[in-house]
Amino acid sequence: MPEFRETTLSNGLRVAAEIDGRGYSAAFGYFVRAGSRDEVDRESGLSHFLEHMMFKGTKRRSAADVNRELDELGGQSNAYTSEEQTVYYATVLPKFQDRLIDLLTDMLSPTLDADEFATERQVILEEIAKYEDQPPFGAFERAMEVHFGPRGLGRRILGTTESIKTMEATTMRDYFHRRYRPENIVLAASGNIDFDALVAQVEQLTQAWSQRPTVATPAADSPDTVPDGISLEPRIAIPDAHQAYMVGISPGPCSTSNDRYAARALGSIMGDEGGSRLFWELIDSGRAEVATLWPHEFMNEGAWFTYMVCGPEDAKSNCRLMDDIIQGTIDKGIKAEELKQTLSKATAGAIMQSERPSNRLFGIGSRWLTCGEYLSTDEALDRLRNITVDDVENAAKKYLTTDATEIVAVSEDTAAAS
């Protein structure tokens, strides 16, 4: 069985690892409490921009060196930014542990070079443009903005074209010093790793991190204004979209809520692809291309999403049908065999996921960063097995609603016609 070990280094950096000496690979990731919810208006998109800049060179390595060395270690490496954290990760063969840790740790002390900053600004603007062309055309971002307000959890991760075009390197440097402090960071590891060597190496490599200058938290933006480039309009008009894209958002359980397992089971019974209440009524019948719902947990709040994609002419009747299914579940509950089927699926999923250290890493790192909690695969399986029909029905009464905030992205013609 895998063994869990953790420690806190003298500078406050936490290390958490699930060790399994039988693994073929070792996965490592720095999880940083820096996400779009930590930004103010003039920093909008900065957590994500900074994530890109971590690959752009340090005192010891040029940008090309960083990319070259990551490739030399042969693994899968990347980074991502969410509303609440930024994660830098890689999976390598165990023999590369020392070299990878040296590299990843060094990357987290970027030089933030001005020329690289200017070039990378263009890449971010391209990334924003890319998502503007892709379904559902920003409907999820808009839903978060309208539901949570355009700041905090509602702040879009990539920022806006306006905020990125005007971003300054000094703002980024201040933000870096504010958020990338050892007490805000967890180094997580999973698979075939040497924990003692890891801790010794990181203790030595991160000594200087506690000396990062302290920077005052910027004043909050006035809640009476809307940030540049942001719209709170619930309809998004797309030049030539064939389908209509509808996103609903309402409150859900947060990441520490006891309801979260039952809520996930409810989401699966209602919305799973390939066999759920919404699937049989809307997808299997060809009424919609997508019809689903799911809870999304944040640290101290939660969201419940619904998502439907269908022909614009069927949008109204399909939304009614979805509401009927939701209301029916609130009123009449679920069947025992539905829960059994969902739990079998979830149990098998957890077992399959446990086979790859790279899959385990994210749960371990995020959980340790936000809650200081570790859940082994077997403990997670136990929690699944303990979910009852009552738990799921209570979650349905508490969280399901037909009165969610709705965002619709459709073609300009359809938008004009309605």
Place this chain on the structure above:
Amino acid sequence: MPWLRTAALSLNLHAGVHREPTHLGGLSGMVCEMIQRGAGQYSSRDLVAAQDNLGIDRNSGVSTAFVSFGAAMPSESLQAAISLYADIARNPHLPQDQLDDARMMAVQELRAMEDEPTHRVMRRLRELHYGERLGRSNYGTETGIQDITQEDIRDFYQTNYHATGGILSIAGKVDAAQVIDWAEAAFGDWRTGKLEDLPSPTGAAKYEHFESASSQTHIGFAFDAVPYSHPEYFKLRAGMGILSDGMSSRLFDRVREKRGLCYTVTASCHSLKNGGGVFGYAGTTPERAQETLDVTIHEIESLLDDLESSELERWKVRIESGLIMEQESSASRASSMASDFYQLGRPMTTAELETLIESLTLDDIRDYWSANPPKDYRIVTLGPNPLTIPESSESTAV
């Protein structure tokens, strides 16, 4: 793979897109959907319940040559899963009263794809590259889908779903002898049928532009290359690795990192049994699209100018690490084996592939790429304005 807790199967039958009559684009996909709407003792819903209760993580779909079913699960479910998939393939109900539902489902998927600019570009590029028959879309056409009748479904099923040429590969925590017995019991007495060779590729150099008020110009490009079964394939592939595998690869480094021209730029090998190609994509805002195309093509054409052995070594480590890590996934191994079996007539062992990769030299890359320089580009763009295409393919473009 006794260290795992899972097993996976991959079932592949010669009932892919190329067997569709030209006027019924989408038929193979609809048959794949219809055979899963009830089989043997199971109704459509029973089938899903049985799969969920066995903990099967599943997928299915059609490609040029095949209809494929993939299933990964806790290993104790494998025997039941094999017999379940035998029912789906051999004893489907093909319920007529669900034909219109399946048709609407196919139309929904097709329309959703129309909203994905990258997909539109790459789908058209594939048609230009392989020709109408071999390059046709897995999603079919709206008129084809509307015209499919219950009889078409039955005929396609009768003609193309049989044991001949079919490939069932299994990997994971299994006892091989036992698995062969199970497969024999489930499929051993299935009827045989006729196979038809893939048509030959008929694509030629061409440029096409879709006008759209999109935020980015989406650029797809392709050129001829040898397929996986060709003895020179890995020389091609090593060159492509240097061009586009990893963050230090040339396209990523020189188009994105050094110039900031785009977020996505990529190129990779694609293989059918009787033809292959390199397919690439870049997305960039319209005012920088011409430069992006020019720089990308320039990098591809000057691959041999400054080859360094460190580039090849990095690619080797990446491939070899991937091979070792594949041991952690029964689904990934089952799918590689099925693909090898089709392309090469036998599965390649990990050790054999490692030896082959290790033996490659810069001279191998030079030999292949000098003898087969990229040319006759097929290029498709989508965006506000068309681009000027590179000189090397201009003469044959329209």
